[in-house]
Each structure stands twice: as structure tokens, then as C-alpha cells.
Amino acid sequence: MTRRIWLASYPKSGNTWLRMLIANLAAQDDQPVGINDLAATTNIASARGSFDRLLLIDSGLLTHDEADCLRPRVYEELARGPDDDERDPRETPPAVRFVKVHDAYTLTPLGEPLLAGARGADGAIVIVRDPRDVTPSLASHRNTSIDEAIAFMNDRDAQFSANTTKQDLQLRQKLPGWSGHVASWLDQTDIPVHLVRYEDLQIDTVTMLRRALQFAGQAATDDEIRRAVQFADFARLRQQEEEKGFREAPQLAGARFFRRGEAGGWRDELTPDQAASIVAAHGAVMRRLGYDVTLAPLAARSGGARERDCAATG
Amino acid sequence: MSTAATFELSRTVHFYHIAGLSVGSEIMLQGLHAAAAGGDTPDVTIRRRPVPAAIENATALGPTWQIAGQQFLLRIPGVARFLLTAGKEIAFEAEPGADTGDIPIFILGTAFGILMHQREQIVLHASAVRVNGKAILFCGPSGAGKSTLAAALAQRGYRLITDDFCAVTVTDAGTPVVHPDGRQLKLWAQAIEKLDLKQSRGERVRSRLEKFYVDPGEAHLEALPLGAVYELREARPPLVPGIERPNVADAAALLRRHAYRPGLVARLNQKVLYFHAAATIANNAGIFHLTRKLDFAAMPEVVSLLERHWREIGLMEKAA
Numbered sequence: 001m002t003r004r005i006w007l008a009s010y011p012k013s014g015n016t017w018l019r020m021l022i023a024n025l026a027a028q029d030d031q032p033v034g035i036n037d038l039a040a041t042t043n044i045a046s047a048r049g050s051f052d053r054l055l056l057i058d059s060g061l062l063t064h065d066e067a068d069c070l071r072p073r074v075y076e077e078l079a080r081g082p083d084d085d086e087r088d089p090r091e092t093p094p095a096v097r098f099v100k101v102h103d104a105y106t107l108t109p110l111g112e113p114l115l116a117g118a119r120g121a122d123g124a125i126v127i128v129r130d131p132r133d134v135t136p137s138l139a140s141h142r143n144t145s146i147d148e149a150i151a152f153m154n155d156r157d158a159q160f161s162a163n164t165t166k167q168d169l170q171l172r173q174k175l176p177g178w179s180g181h182v183a184s185w186l187d188q189t190d191i192p193v194h195l196v197r198y199e200d201l202q203i204d205t206v207t208m209l210r211r212a213l214q215f216a217g218q219a220a221t222d223d224e225i226r227r228a229v230q231f232a233d234f235a236r237l238r239q240q241e242e243e244k245g246f247r248e249a250p251q252l253a254g255a256r257f258f259r260r261g262e263a264g265g266w267r268d269e270l271t272p273d274q275a276a277s278i279v280a281a282h283g284a285v286m287r288r289l290g291y292d293v294t295l296a297p298l299a300a301r302s303g304g305a306r307e308r309d310c311a312a313t314g
Numbered sequence: 315m316s317t318a319a320t321f322e323l324s325r326t327v328h329f330y331h332i333a334g335l336s337v338g339s340e341i342m343l344q345g346l347h348a349a350a351a352g353g354d355t356p357d358v359t360i361r362r363r364p365v366p367a368a369i370e371n372a373t374a375l376g377p378t379w380q381i382a383g384q385q386f387l388l389r390i391p392g393v394a395r396f397l398l399t400a401g402k403e404i405a406f407e408a409e410p411g412a413d414t415g416d417i418p419i420f421i422l423g424t425a426f427g428i429l430m431h432q433r434e435q436i437v438l439h440a441s442a443v444r445v446n447g448k449a450i451l452f453c454g455p456s457g458a459g460k461s462t463l464a465a466a467l468a469q470r471g472y473r474l475i476t477d478d479f480c481a482v483t484v485t486d487a488g489t490p491v492v493h494p495d496g497r498q499l500k501l502w503a504q505a506i507e508k509l510d511l512k513q514s515r516g517e518r519v520r521s522r523l524e525k526f527y528v529d530p531g532e533a534h535l536e537a538l539p540l541g542a543v544y545e546l547r548e549a550r551p552p553l554v555p556g557i558e559r560p561n562v563a564d565a566a567a568l569l570r571r572h573a574y575r576p577g578l579v580a581r582l583n584q585k586v587l588y589f590h591a592a593a594t595i596a597n598n599a600g601i602f603h604l605t606r607k608l609d610f611a612a613m614p615e616v617v618s619l620l621e622r623h624w625r626e627i628g629l630m631e632k633a634a
Binding site for chain 1: 376378388390392420455457524575578
């Protein structure tokens with residue numbers, strides 16, 4: 001029986017990097033897996049395709065709440081069998097199917113887990129990233145200002161793909177603030193969770209990947225893991241995007257999906273006020289995850305930073 | 315009403331042609347042109363009557379549907395349950411608290427599309443317009459832009475043949491033929507605004523959705539030979555805008571992928587049916603990928619690309 005593992009994260013927290021690491025475990029002919037070879041549309045929980053295909057109902061004729069009420073049925077069904085009619089039934093099913101999800105862990109209007117609890121998956125690898133680094137990345141991804149990204153991350157009612165005057169490619173996803181999102185996954189008790197901090201994944205990718213795979217029940221040799229880490233190195237992912245483009249990138253001229261990928265990059269991108277407001281809003285969850293809330297932006301990027309340094313020393 | 319009595323419909327009857335079939339319905343179906351009452355028993359009847367929550371001896375079942383022999387049960391929670399029998403009858407019962415105005419759109423789309431599968435007919439998730447006496451189909455999953463492209467082409471004088479689903483039969487002479495039904499387009503508010511179609515906007519398809527019926531102007535109602543099938547794809551890396559012809563094996567997979575409900579092709583043992591249809595369509599008409607940006611601003615380019623292609627494949631006269 002294939003185990004189903006959610007790769008759950010707030011957007012711009014390293015989900016795609018982890019997916020590329022996992023995909024490269026099976027890299028063939030010593031060639032890195034192409035970033036556009038990730039099953040982009042079918043391999044996310046909020047894809048419309050599986051919903052329409054398994055329920056036989058056009059999700060586009062339902063309200064967002066109606067679709068939410070039916071989504072648990074989709075994940076139960078996917079957990080029961082192959083999720084692709086086109087797949088050759090003679091093929092051995094994979095030991096683990098990893099499925100990306102950006103939805104927070106929420107309940108439907110009928111009060112059941114949107115992702116069908118233990119009936120929908122065997123566990124979740126939850127990837128978190130310092131929200132101060134998420135902010136500039138999210139702003140770039142959504143083509144907004146930093147302040148708008150901060151507001152989005154503070155908004156308990158924030159959502160993706162929630163248009164009502166057109167049909168978004170994906171089903172609506174609730175993102176009840178960065179803290180609310182992280183807490184929803186860590187506090188749920190339906191399925192086991194393995195927490196991965198983006199920063200730790202960066203410091204020791206091999207060890208963090210090995211632990212995540214152990215949790216998932218995915219066998220991999222040390223050689224396979226080392227090779228996957230090389231193939232999915234951030235610089236190589238970014239190079240692939242520069243050369244061929246990335247289908248999951250924002251469809252805006254010049255927009256890039258793989259941007260900086262650094263831990264602590266925020267220290268030269270946020271003003272002190274912006275950094276402070278993120279800590280004020282999310283400090284509790286940041287501390288819970290072990291992020292140093294006392295760090296300040298590097299000096300002299302803005303007038304604000306200098307003033308604060310002066311005030312602190314004066 | 316003597317006509318009604320012949321096929322035992324008890325209430326007021328509305329007559330339609332859907333995908334080449336005559337239909338008698340106890341419920342008015344917005345989004346379709348009414349047809350004159352025929353003397354014969356309609357091919358398909360649509361009735362309001364009690365529909366069970368489950369059917370006995372189901373041989374296949376999903377979360378919202380069950381199959382047992384010639385019966386197909388579909389439940390749209392909060393809207394209605396539908397029982398489809400032998401490709402000839404759609405019975406429906408509103409779910410408690412449902413807005414009955416929400417039911418017709420599901421009869422017209424989902425239920426009728428599944429009924430076509432039950433009739434062992436090729437039915438594609440496609441919109442279609444008329445070009446020089448031939449039907450041009452645009453396939454894609456929900457949200458791929460089928461209706462929007464058909465609307466844009468209708469604005470340029472290519473008459474709408476169908477929207478959402480498209481029935482194809484193959485004549486004895488081996489010609490694939492498309493059956494129109496004069497249905498209206500369904501468009502989201504944003505598409506209506508971007509295409510400047512406010513004046514043609516009709517009722518909402520459901521009371522709680524910003525999606526509306528849109529009158530396509532004069533529709534084409536006669537069966538037409540199939541001219542070409544395009545699969546709509548979004549130009550995202552590594553795909554670039556353009557039209558290309560897949561090989562025969564890929565074309566066959568493409569056609570099955572765009573069956574109205576692809577999962578039913580396997581469930582109802584119709585893989586061979588679709589394979590043969592794909593071969594016939596590929597030989598007689600042509601199956602293509604149409605890759606373009608999902609952006610209203612790109613629409614004029616897409617139309618030019620198509621018109622160029624229609625000249626290339628001989629559907630339109632070459633420009634002098």
C-alpha cells in the first residue's frame with residue numbers, strides 16, 4: 001500500500017526545494033530532474049483535476065465552501081487507489097506518494113478535516129521558514145510590496161485562489177496568517193508530523209533529508225541522498241529556471257521563483273519597522289520554532305535602521 | 315397534453331435538442347433554446363421523482379456516484395441526486411434545502427454528459443464553433459478557457475456550435491460528425507467584462523455564482539462534419555505559444571483525456587471506442603495542441619494563429 005505524505009508548508013517556505021530533493025532521489029542517467037518535470041498540476045492537494053475526475057462534478061460549478069465540503073472525499077479516494085487512470089496498472093505503485101499542500105490544516109463547514117485526517121494521509125512533513133525570510137519572497141511571488149506581504153501574513157482570513165468572478169486554476173486555499181498556518185499543522189492531532197526548518201535543511205541538507213525520508217518510510221541509500229542534494233542544489237535550480245523557465249513561477253515578466261534561497265536574507269531586505277512588526281505578530285510561533293526574535297536588520301540599508309541603531313547606543 | 319401522455323411525463327413539458335438528441339423535460343433548462351414539441355417519444359426524458367441515496371448491486375462506486383448495470387446515480391450534495399437510466403432517462407430529486415434554480419445547470423452539464431457516456435457515444439469536454447461549414451473543437455479541463463475562446467471566436471463571426479460538452483458520432487461513410495444543441499455559453503463575470511459581452515449576459519447559472527449564461531448570437535443547430543480538434547494548453551515553461559500536431563498515439567491519449575468524464579471511459583469499457591474515434595478524427599480532421607497565454611490581451615493573437623492554421627490545413631481559403 002502506498003503511503004501518502006503531505007509536504008505541508010506556508011507558501012515560499014521551501015516546499016518546492018524539498019519536492020525537487022525527493023524527485024532527484026530517482027534521477028535517471030545521472031541527469032538532474034528538470035524543474036518542469038515536477039507534476040505541477042496534479043501533485044498539489046488543491047488541484048482541481050483530481051477533484052473533478054474522482055467526483056465527476058465540475059468544481060467550477062461549486063462555491064468555495066461547497067467544494068471544501070467535498071474535498072475530504074477526494075483525499076480518501078486518492079488514499080485508496082492509484083490517482084491516475086492513465087497509470088499502467090502493471091507498474092509497481094510507489095512506496096510513498098508525496099503531495100504538496102499549502103492549505104492550512106482546517107475543518108470544512110461540516111466540521112471534518114479538509115484533508116481527511118488519517119484517512120487522507122499517513123503523515124505530514126511540515127516545512128517552516130523564518131517569516132522574515134518568507135515575507136520578501138512572498139512579496140516577489142505575488143508582485144506586491146513588502147508591507148502588503150506582511151499584511152497578508154497577518155490576515156487570519158487570507159486565501160489563495162479565492163476569486164469569485166473567475167475560475168482560478170486551483171481550489172481555494174485558506175492561509176490564516178503565517179502563525180495560524182504553522183500552528184494549524186503542528187497542533188492537529190490527526191496525523192503524525194515531522195517538522196523541517198528551512199534553515200536546518202540548508203545547513204545540513206543530507207541529514208535533514210534523510211530524517212524526513214525515514215519519517216515518510218521512503219528508502220534511499222546514502223549515495224542517492226547525496227546525489228539528490230547535489231542535483232537539487234539551489235544554484236542549480238535557479239540556473240534551470242534562468243535557462244528554461246519554471247512553469248510554477250509567477251507569470252510576470254522578469255519574475256523568478258527561485259530568488260535568493262538564503263537564510264537570513266531578510267536582514268538586508270526588511271526595514272527595522274517591518275522586521276519588528278513581523279516579530280510582534282508572530283513572535284510566539286517564531287520562538288516555538290526556535291527563531292531568534294532579537295535579530296535586527298543589517299544596519300544602514302535604510303534611514304530607519306540607522307536611527308534605531310543610534311537610539312540603541314545613545 | 316396528448317404528446318406528453320405518450321411518454322408519461324406528468325407535468326408541463328419542455329422540449330429541447332441536446333447533442334443531436336430530442337429531450338422532453340419536466341423542468342425548464344435555462345441556457346438552451348427550446349425546440350418545437352415532436353410527436354414521437356423523445357430520446358431522453360428528464361423527470362422530477364424520488365431518487366434513492368444508493369442503488370443496489372453497485373459494481374463501481376465513487377464518493378459521489380454509483381454504477382449498477384444500466385443505472386448511474388450521481389449526488390451533488392446540497393443540490394440534487396440524479397439517477398440516469400440506460401442513456402434514456404434522467405430522474406432528479408432536490409436535496410433538502412436546495413435552491414431548485416441550481417439544478418438545471420447540473421442536468422445540462424454533468425448529468426447529460428454522463429448520460430452520453432452511458433449511450434456509448436463519444437462525448438468530449440469541449441466547446442465548438444463553425445468554420446466554413448465544419449466544426450472546430452476546443453478541448454480542455456474545466457478552467458482551460460474553452461468557453462472564453464469560443465465566445466471570442468463567436469464575436470468574430472464564427473458561430474457557436476456547443477459549449478462544455480460536445481458529442482461526436484462517426485457516419486457509416488467514416489466521417490466524424492458533431493451534434494450541436496444551441497446552448498448558451500457560460501462565462502465568468504471577469505470574462506464577460508474583458509470580452510465586453512455585458513449586453514449578451516443572461517441569468518446566473520447558479521444563484522451563488524458569478525457565472526452567467528451568455529447569448530452567443532445566432533447559433534448553429536445542424537450537425538456538421540468535424541474539422542479539427544484542439545487541446546487547449548497554457549503557455550507556461552517549457553511550453554511556448556503555437557500549434558502542433560501530436561503523433562497518433564499521443565492524439566489517441568489526448569482524445570481520451572478529454573472525454574467529458576475520462577474516468578468513465580475505463581469504467582464503462584469504452585477505451586476501444588475512444589481509440590477508434592481518435593484514429594478516425596486524426597485521419598479525417600486533425601488533432602492538435604493549441605498552446606497560448608491564458609491572458610485576455612493575447613486573444614487577438616490566438617485568433618490570428620488559428621485563422622492562419624485554418625488556411626494551412628485547408629479549412630479556409632488562403633488569403634489572396
